[in-house]
Amino acid sequence: MVYPATRKPSAYPVDTLNAILDTILDRLETGEPLRAICQSDGMPTEAYVRKLAATREDFGSRYARARSIGLDSIAEDIVRIADDQVEDPNSRKVRIDARKWLLSKMRPDKYGDKTSVELTGSGGGPVETAFTVRFVAGPSTLQPQGIPPALEPVTIEALPMPEALPVAAIDPAD
Numbered sequence: 446m447v448y449p450a451t452r453k454p455s456a457y458p459v460d461t462l463n464a465i466l467d468t469i470l471d472r473l474e475t476g477e478p479l480r481a482i483c484q485s486d487g488m489p490t491e492a493y494v495r496k497l498a499a500t501r502e503d504f505g506s507r508y509a510r511a512r513s514i515g516l517d518s519i520a521e522d523i524v525r526i527a528d529d530q531v532e533d534p535n536s537r538k539v540r541i542d543a544r545k546w547l548l549s550k551m552r553p554d555k556y557g558d559k560t561s562v563e564l565t566g567s568g569g570g571p572v573e574t575a576f577t578v579r580f581v582a583g584p585s586t587l588q589p590q591g592i593p594p595a596l597e598p599v600t601i602e603a604l605p606m607p608e609a610l611p612v613a614a615i616d617p618a619d
Contacts, residue, residue, distance in 0.1 A: 457489075466504060469494060473511040476518035516552050519544050 457465065465488065472482045483491040498508040526532070526540050548556035566572045 462489075465489065466494075466497070470507055470511040473508070474514040474518065476515045476522060513552070516548055516556070520548055520556065 469479070469482055469488070473479065479494060480491055482488060483494060494508075498505045523541050523544050526537050526544075529537065545556075549558065564572055
């Protein structure tokens with residue numbers, strides 16, 4: 446039985462709703478956008494499907510998996526589009542670039558450009574660090590003999606950091 450698109454999802458019988466959700470997941474796995482799926486006759490609204498994915502753990506995990514598989518399908522489409530010699534080359538390029546951009550935004554860990562940040566000092570050498578130690582208390586009676594009290598700020602030059610330690614691991618504020 447096909448229900449009109451305007452029917453509220455809560456009015457679907459449970460078996461029918463589960464069948465519809467299975468259909469949605471199957472279509473998502475092919476890379477079809479949720480918006481296009483939900484515009485089909487008899488489908489619940491896009492907002493309702495997203496709400497179900499967020500509130501029903503069983504459906505949410507299946508939805509996330511279907512989305513991930515759908516992105517892999519889109520990635521495979523890129524090869525198919527590139528190999529299609531019938532279509533205009535400019536049109537193919539636009540279609541490929543749109544899919545590549547979408548994949549890089551939706552799954553940057555898998556399809557995004559690899560970026561790295563290297564921290565180097567002047568001339569490409571090691572990072573030089575310096576710390577200023579300011580003693581805020583004056584001389585005390587607990588001062589060991591032979592050590593003058595520090596009344597002026599003292600600058601201590603640090604040795605170069607070993608390469609095995611990341612620079613961010615040492616916080617000068619501590």
